[in-house]
Amino acid sequence: MYENNTYSVMDSFSGRSKMQSKKFMIIKNITILLSIISFLCLIMNMVFYELIRKAIITGTGVERSFINAQYFVAAAFMILFLFHLAAIIMILLDLSFFKKESIIKSFIFFVSIISFLMVFGDFALLGDISKEYIFGLPDEFIVLYVSQGLHFLFVILIFLLIGIINKKRGLAGKEVVVKDESVFINAQYIGLISGISGILFLISCIIFLPLWAFQKGLGVVFLAIIPYIIIIIYWLAMKSREKIREWYDEKQFHDLTRAALIALVFSILFNTIIFILDRTVSNTDIIKIIWFPLYIYLAVITFSSSMLGFNRSGALRE
Amino acid sequence: MIDNFKLENNLRKLRFEHGEISQQDLANAVGVTRLTIHSIEAGKFNPSVTLALKIADFFKKSVEEIFYLNKK
Incomplete structure (x- = not known):
């Protein structure tokens, strides 16, 4: 009785597994591309933030610095937002597809959500900086730089996760788990x-x-x-x-x-x-x-x- | 009243005798997780009557041939 049920379940699992594998590979490739672009965007953003910070300290050319930076930083935010979304989806698919308990992947998921929330925080911080700089160097820069550090850490962790996934690719979906x-x-x-x-x-x-x-x-x-x-x-x-x-x-x-x-x-x-x-x-x-x-x-x-x-x-x- | 009996089993031996099926395959067959099968084999979890009967049915044996009480 159980053998017939098991084989019919295993057949449907095999089909579902191939579909999940295809979906997972697409998300993984999108995440790889966005992670590389995001890494470059983070470096570029740091350059612009330092430009603005130094302009505030010296008191010269602040407005010009803001104007030069705004479009690039806005584009970088969009890319970071999409990267975080893709990475979170990839992590969730990985957790359910590989069906393995992993404290490393759990930690990466935790960092992904905090880093994603901090993208919105960065937006608010930059808004505060643009209003408060007249009174001197705002404290928001400290939080902004810590946030950038977290984003860098997350990008590196995603590279690590993709490395782990590529290493264990052959094992994916082979074991049927009812x-x-x-x-x-x-x-x-x-x-x-x-x-x-x-x-x-x-x-x-x-x-x-x-x-x-x-x-x-x-x-x-x-x-x-x-x-x-x-x-x-x-x-x-x-x-x-x-x-x-x-x-x-x-x-x-x-x-x-x-x-x-x-x-x-x-x-x-x-x-x-x-x-x-x-x-x-x-x-x-x-x-x-x-x-x-x-x-x-x-x-x-x-x-x-x-x-x-x-x-x-x-x-x-x- | 102190419980002097411990439930033990031949599950691991039966798995190897039946084509060396894995804990995962047995778990799939009886509708539980692999960790449950592992815990039963290790003596850390006692299955319910329903699960014991499902396992016995899978191996085509009686429940008493798989599970037995041992005096501590």
């Missing part, structure tokens, strides 16, 4: 990375920013959770084709319930501590600001690390 959990496991890796990054960013903001500035820009603290939300939505979109009772096999469900129990215990403990601190500590301004992002990131870390821990027993190849 019930796959690699996207779910990669989502937990991304959850762990998001949680840890979010906590580190939160701590940096507490240390380096005055409280009023931190409170004003609190929304930025939640950026690190966006990659996790996106991968979970992607996983749900993949699963939407199946019946809910088929989303997990019995071991996955077993691991999920245990991880959820641990996350519940953590939630109760964390909220109890916050409640006690709120009642006993005199100055609770900082607690009132940070408790929610701290709770979100610690809850994600707790759940994701529990799932990965329980899953680890099956992580070794036969």
